[in-house]
Amino acid sequence: MANIMIRKNDAGGLVFYLPKRDLEDNIASIEFDTPAKWGGELKLASGGTYYIEPQEAPARLPVSVRAKRVDAPE
Amino acid sequence: MSTLTREETESLIQEVLEVYPEKAKKDRAKHLAINDQSIEQSKKCITSNRKSLPGVMTIRGCAYAGSRGVVWGPVKDMIHISHGPVGCGQYSRAGRRNYYVGTTGVNTFAEMNFTSDFQEKDIVFGGDKKLAKIMNEIESLFPLHKGITVQSECPIGLIGDDIEAVSKKAAKELNKVVVPVRCEGFRGVSQSLGHHIANDAVRDWVLSNRDGQHFESTPYDVTIIGDYNIGGDAWASRIFLEEMGLRVIAQWSGDGTIAEMENTPKAKLNLLHCYRSMNYISRHMEEKYGIPWMEYNFFGPTKIEESLRRIAAFFDDSIKEGAERVIAKYKPMMEAVIAKYKPRLQGKRVMLYIGGLRPRHVIGAYEDLGMEVVGTGYEFGHNDDYDRTIKEMGNATLLYDDVTGFELEEFVKRIKPDLVGSGIKEKYIYQKMGIPFRQMHSWDYSGPYHGFDGFAIFARDMDMTLNNPCWGKQTPPWKAVKPAEEVKAAA
Ligand code: SF4
Numbered sequence: 001m002a003n004i005m006i007r008k009n010d011a012g013g014l015v016f017y018l019p020k021r022d023l024e025d026n027i028a029s030i031e032f033d034t035p036a037k038w039g040g041e042l043k044l045a046s047g048g049t050y051y052i053e054p055q056e057a058p059a060r061l062p063v064s065v066r067a068k069r070v071d072a073p074e
Numbered sequence: 075m076s077t078l079t080r081e082e083t084e085s086l087i088q089e090v091l092e093v094y095p096e097k098a099k100k101d102r103a104k105h106l107a108i109n110d111q112s113i114e115q116s117k118k119c120i121t122s123n124r125k126s127l128p129g130v131m132t133i134r135g136c137a138y139a140g141s142r143g144v145v146w147g148p149v150k151d152m153i154h155i156s157h158g159p160v161g162c163g164q165y166s167r168a169g170r171r172n173y174y175v176g177t178t179g180v181n182t183f184a185e186m187n188f189t190s191d192f193q194e195k196d197i198v199f200g201g202d203k204k205l206a207k208i209m210n211e212i213e214s215l216f217p218l219h220k221g222i223t224v225q226s227e228c229p230i231g232l233i234g235d236d237i238e239a240v241s242k243k244a245a246k247e248l249n250k251v252v253v254p255v256r257c258e259g260f261r262g263v264s265q266s267l268g269h270h271i272a273n274d275a276v277r278d279w280v281l282s283n284r285d286g287q288h289f290e291s292t293p294y295d296v297t298i299i300g301d302y303n304i305g306g307d308a309w310a311s312r313i314f315l316e317e318m319g320l321r322v323i324a325q326w327s328g329d330g331t332i333a334e335m336e337n338t339p340k341a342k343l344n345l346l347h348c349y350r351s352m353n354y355i356s357r358h359m360e361e362k363y364g365i366p367w368m369e370y371n372f373f374g375p376t377k378i379e380e381s382l383r384r385i386a387a388f389f390d391d392s393i394k395e396g397a398e399r400v401i402a403k404y405k406p407m408m409e410a411v412i413a414k415y416k417p418r419l420q421g422k423r424v425m426l427y428i429g430g431l432r433p434r435h436v437i438g439a440y441e442d443l444g445m446e447v448v449g450t451g452y453e454f455g456h457n458d459d460y461d462r463t464i465k466e467m468g469n470a471t472l473l474y475d476d477v478t479g480f481e482l483e484e485f486v487k488r489i490k491p492d493l494v495g496s497g498i499k500e501k502y503i504y505q506k507m508g509i510p511f512r513q514m515h516s517w518d519y520s521g522p523y524h525g526f527d528g529f530a531i532f533a534r535d536m537d538m539t540l541n542n543p544c545w546g547k548q549t550p551p552w553k554a555v556k557p558a559e560e561v562k563a564a565a
Pocket of ligand 1: 136138229258
């Protein structure tokens with residue numbers, strides 16, 4: 001488990017940031033994206049996958065959440 | 075020599091790697107790349123932020139340098155104790171030319187070196203008592219200081235001193251901000267982690283100090299974050315931000331004060347200059363206080379105009395008009411600079427090897443002068459830096475990460491740029507090779523280079539270096555004219 005931060009970029013897309021390793025990456029897709037249920041599997045543009053416990057959508061971004069690494073290159 | 079093709083560059087990299095043993099070769103190969111603008115993710119072509127190879131000459135610094143030297147050092151009204159042996163602080167003292175106003179030794183201290191000067195007995199018995207004593211001494215000798223930071227050097231982490239406890243106690247006694255920073259040199263692979271640690275210390279010990287306090291704010295409050303005011307850079311940027319109607323409420327950390335840092339969460343927008351060293355705190359403020367941040371680039375008129383318009387887009391029409399007014403006001407001046415220097419610099423090729431944000435940010439300024447950057451690299455960049463660089467650089471140009479002394483020398487010999495921009499450690503090697511050189515960390519004791527005013531100085535400096543008559547006098551006259559006679563005279 002690691003702390004990650006999710007923010008919006010200028011283009012409106014979601015950006016994944018892992019402070020511990022200074023990893024920044026665009027989020028290609030998020031499994032659940034409704035106000036009531038948000039999270040699940042995050043697919044990163046580089047091909048990695050992280051998982052966050054589905055939860056209520058945050059009131060505003062950026063938000064720090066705990067995430068599990070499902071599979072990420074290196 | 076004309077620009078290399080992709081294949082030539084490829085073979086150049088292979089040739090340079092040839093001298094390394096198998097394992098080192100494999101490792102270094104990952105750090106050298108040929109730029110390809112079609113790549114979106116730098117990860118696919120270049121590896122960065124890895125431990126340097128033992129045995130090669132690297133140009134990196136340590137985490138302590140990142141915190142004491144870069145992030146905290148310029149905060150002028152605080153006293154930064156280099157906690158540990160004397161050398162780390164003394165040898166890096168005042169080297170970055172972070173300009174500030176104030177009377178050094180009375181109410182500002184950025185150029186001074188404070189150290190706990192560890193001796194053997196401090197290592198054996200611990201240095202906490204000494205640290206507490208130093209803080210009291212500081213208070214009596216320099217009563218106008220506004221706070222203290224403890225910048226740990228390597229031994230502190232090794233002997234396990236509790237600088238946090240000492241700092242907390244001192245903060246109570248002195249009623250001032252005392253910040254312990256765990257930036258021991260051995261942490262991380264370069265100064266980069268030091269920046270991060272320093273940012274975390276700001277977050278934990280400074281940023282929320284004035285939460286809930288009243289602040290006279292305006293809708294146009296912005297901050298300049300990550301400008302270290304080298305040669306007056308931050309001043310040259312601030313001047314026209316204010317001209318376009320914004321109010322700069324804090325400047326980090328060049329010419330900065332602790333009060334400004336504490337007031338930063340009241341801003342409407344954080345303007346981030348050095349992404350590498352201060353993105354951490356900007357991200358934190360975005361999350362905690364909802365302050366957006368934006369990276370800007372004030373090198374060269376093209377990029378300045380672009381940045382000003384992007385900044386203005388965050389505000390109402392009066393600022394947008396302000397931005398246009400400022401751009402229009404400086405346009406004639408910029409045109410005059412370009413008219414004067416472009417003909418003298420047109421087509422010249424530059425290789426850079428620097429740190430922080432400059433390997434990508436100065437490209438625009440060179441292009442404004444008709445010059446071309448044919449190779450660039452970061453000392454301690456990360457993936458996200460290279461992501462941002464790929465788009466700025468031309469195709470088939472060279473990218474090198476944490477380049478070794480040998481590699482850079484070989485690249486320069488083959489690519490034969492007209493100008494090399496790097497640091498003091500590289501300067502004399504290339505000058506002796508007969509290649510014009512500018513220090514791009516300290517602006518070669520010139521500057522500022524940021525902003526409109528800075529661009530005029532930048533252009534003059536580049537011309538002064540490149541077109542200096544000395545480059546035509548590399549061969550001593552006696553060797554050039556009559557070699558035979560010289561031999562006779564010597565005999
Ligand atoms: S690596 Fe350690 S000993 Fe060396 S300068 Fe940095 S803090 Fe000092």
